[in-house]
Amino acid sequence: MLYRFIDLFAGIGGIRLAFEPYGQCVFSSEWDSKAKETYEINFGEKPHGDITQIDAIEIPDHDILLAGFPCQPFSLAGVSKKNSLGRQHGFLDETQGTLFFDIARIIKEKQPQAFLLENVKNLRSHDKGKTYKVIKDVLEKELNYTIYDSVINAKGLVPQNRERIYIVGFKKPIKFQFPVLPKDGPALKDILEENVPEKYTLSDKLWNYLQAYKEKHSAKGNGFGFGLADLNSYSRTLSARYHKDGSEILIPQGGKNPRRLTPRECARLQGFPERFKIEVSDTAAYKQFGNSVSVPVVQLIAQNMIQAIEQGKLFEDKPDASVVLVEK
Template sequence: MDALLYRFIDLFAGIGGIRLAFDPYGQCVFTSEWDNKAKETYEANFGEKPDGDITQINEHHIPDHDILLAGFPCQPFSLAGVSKKNSLGRQHGFLDETQGTLFFDIARIIKAKQPQAFLLENVKNLRSHDKGKTYKVIKKVLEEELGYTVYDAVINAKGLVPQSRERIYIVGFRKPITFEFPDIPEQGPSLRSILEENVPEKYTLTDNLWAYLQAYKEKHSKKGNGFGFGLADPDSYSRTLSARYYKDGSEILIPQGEGKNPRRLTPRECARLQGFPETFKIEVSDTAAYKQFGNSVSVPVVSRIAEKMIQAIEKDEPVKKEPELLTDRKIKAAQ
């Protein structure tokens, strides 16, 4: 199959970070995103406005596609109702256990459309959420109910962008084929490499805010807590950029020399921190832009995963099964 013929869909699309990584391999045939400001940025960059709330979209109305992409939010899974169904003697599948969560919407679309592959992205704590029960249900749905061969890995983006950002990536294939996640370098570019030279004064913290952040950090450090601002080292990498960055920028502050308060990153620097190209348009307010880049993905990491996924599909190499161990019963049966 020609690598340019892959059709994919972009769910929980945000501003299109995952799409950017897959665009070289084909065509996006459907997009869904509920946040109106994110839709504005998506439309400015891709020329199309995403559909709205995925929970309101019939899976059978979504175009056929080869690859499903979704950076879905992690929600607590409600397992209530399963015991009720048991008491009523009604059948239920794992899919029912995820009702009321956004993962359920991914699962129902996979079930209806049967894509060749999918890529899901989430916070690394998805694995440990609710003592591992949440992820156990997700794996059961993907593997046992939907029948996909699933691979997962927690990857830190700091070898490709100057930011420590650990995320879990879940890759699945309809066929039992071999897949390996990309190797990511241990050391990456420095924070200095993405900083702008002439930054407007409005990004410098006011005296009041800077005094507040220092007092807040001191109060918590006396209690033995690590809460407080993060003054970044321009020759190293930053903390994780989050959607709350718009509030005070405290998790990543850039020092500006003696006698001057530190400053926030600019929206363009946030885009660079996530590996977005310089051509990516930022036409929303600073507040909206901070939320959008904080919620997005590290594009270079997803690009490397995308390349490996396409290679795996085209190689079509079956999973190597472990040699079956002969039990005493099987040995007797063979004699």
């Protein structure tokens, strides 16, 4: 069976890549203009713009909703106002004005079979746990989906320490298990290019600044500063700020200043296929890959989701929403 899916907060399409073997993307949305360029170059379609301005009724029917949404605090002001007016409200009202609200209203309108949401690991502890509690209440109690969540570290599949929370939901109370990743993955040296242009080597000025900055904070007992990567292990987490100075992942070069990763190496660090086209500036590419997902992780989750849907094993009662990932 082929599944229709939508790609919200699509970025450059990392989650979409993982689900394409199972069906067709019928709608995508992304507000960043440079990310939309990369998306269109690779998928042949330009994503719709700001999802907050799109009516859920206008979005095509779909089986699976995909979204890597930003983490935001929820204000209870609107709820307090409704209480003072004696009006009824639901959990969904607590999320108005946030981007999660737009995911929830689309799920409510379209009732997909399943969804996959991806976010930073700290979503669970954000705002002292209030943010995630509201999210779970909306998904489970108001929208009536069976929810599973897990924080997964991508380092078993790519040479990068990258922990993200994945939230999987099903309209039916379906049994589901997250994939168990290997504890040890590939080495950073495996994804490096052989002939790297000199422009990626740090200037003396920047390298001296980074060393002085780290020394100053080390003296205060802080861990701030650059990260010289171990080529036989995995890197720190690639972030959207990598374009600024590359300090979190620097590649050592014998006898000379270290260098930044190239955009292609960043793509490989996130598990993007070699066929993936990079035609934007280095600055834009660094931001895009830093904001993206580790594709191989999502591929395994997608595989397990499709298997769960097709096997259709149901619980008589809904399971505990929290699933803990145990590494081998």
